[in-house]
Amino acid sequence: MADVNRGDRPLSPFMLGQFYRFQISSVMSVLHRITGVGISIGAVLGVWWFLAAASGPGYFSVVDGLLTSWIGGLVMLGMLISLWYHFCNGIRHLVWDAGFGFDLDSVRKSGLVAGGAAVALTLLTLIVAW
Amino acid sequence: MDYRTDRSRVTGLGSAKYGTGHWWSQRISSAALVPLTLLFIFPFVSSLGSEHADVIATYANPFNAIVAILFIVTTFIHVRQGMQVVIEDYVHDKPIRTAALLANTLLCWAFGLTGVFAVAKIAFTA
Numbered sequence: 001m002a003d004v005n006r007g008d009r010p011l012s013p014f015m016l017g018q019f020y021r022f023q024i025s026s027v028m029s030v031l032h033r034i035t036g037v038g039i040s041i042g043a044v045l046g047v048w049w050f051l052a053a054a055s056g057p058g059y060f061s062v063v064d065g066l067l068t069s070w071i072g073g074l075v076m077l078g079m080l081i082s083l084w085y086h087f088c089n090g091i092r093h094l095v096w097d098a099g100f101g102f103d104l105d106s107v108r109k110s111g112l113v114a115g116g117a118a119v120a121l122t123l124l125t126l127i128v129a130w
Numbered sequence: 131m132d133y134r135t136d137r138s139r140v141t142g143l144g145s146a147k148y149g150t151g152h153w154w155s156q157r158i159s160s161a162a163l164v165p166l167t168l169l170f171i172f173p174f175v176s177s178l179g180s181e182h183a184d185v186i187a188t189y190a191n192p193f194n195a196i197v198a199i200l201f202i203v204t205t206f207i208h209v210r211q212g213m214q215v216v217i218e219d220y221v222h223d224k225p226i227r228t229a230a231l232l233a234n235t236l237l238c239w240a241f242g243l244t245g246v247f248a249v250a251k252i253a254f255t256a
């Protein structure tokens with residue numbers, strides 16, 4: 001019971017890449033966080049775009065042009081994929097929170113479904129956008 | 131050497147005490163964002179890269195404007211909750227952590243309300 005190094009233990013995420021073998025559950029979990037942080041920045045870009053639209057055609061064309069430029073479009077595409085991934089995997093999390101789908105086989109299957117659905121929703125959104 | 135049991139050492143120290151409340155409120159914002167995202171994203175991506183007048187016309191529509199405002203508010207509530215957990219997990223230095231948590235809260239309020247203002251201005255002046 002007496003732990004000598006109390007307060008001096010390694011802290012998260014020390015184990016990644018050293019002691020931990022990745023599999024679908026953990027990769028999707030890490031991606032959920034990364035996409036979550038990513039689309040938080042996307043939300044700020046979205047607010048900037050709305051503010052530009054509210055302030056008039058001149059400033060709007062600058063911001064809208066930036067977000068739909070070659071590089072801006074690539075960023076927005078990344079945001080779109082991240083959003084749908086976080087959306088689908090988030091629903092997967094809500095299902096777990098309700099107490100369903102915890103066995104290993106269901107976890108693996110729901111992971112594949114969420115990933116596939118995210119890709120499908122991204123393509124659907126791109127079709128609607130054009 | 132501390133001869134107390136683990137239990138005895140932590141009794142009375144407690145947790146942060148509102149973990150369950152935070153967890154619940156994060157589930158609520160998640161669940162609310164499921165329909166709101168579906169309603170918000172399609173008019174939004176269609177408006178990206180459109181003429182200014184078309185964007186104004188889209189968000190002058192009360193339904194689109196209300197959906198956009200609800201989406202922005204719920205999104206920044208959810209961002210604040212999510213980023214808080216990320217900061218608590220990875221920022222271990224106490225003063226930096228406190229500063230990051232404070233900045234997170236204030237920035238989410240600032241960006242969220244700016245977004246609400248922008249959509250409301252479009253909806254009310256169009």
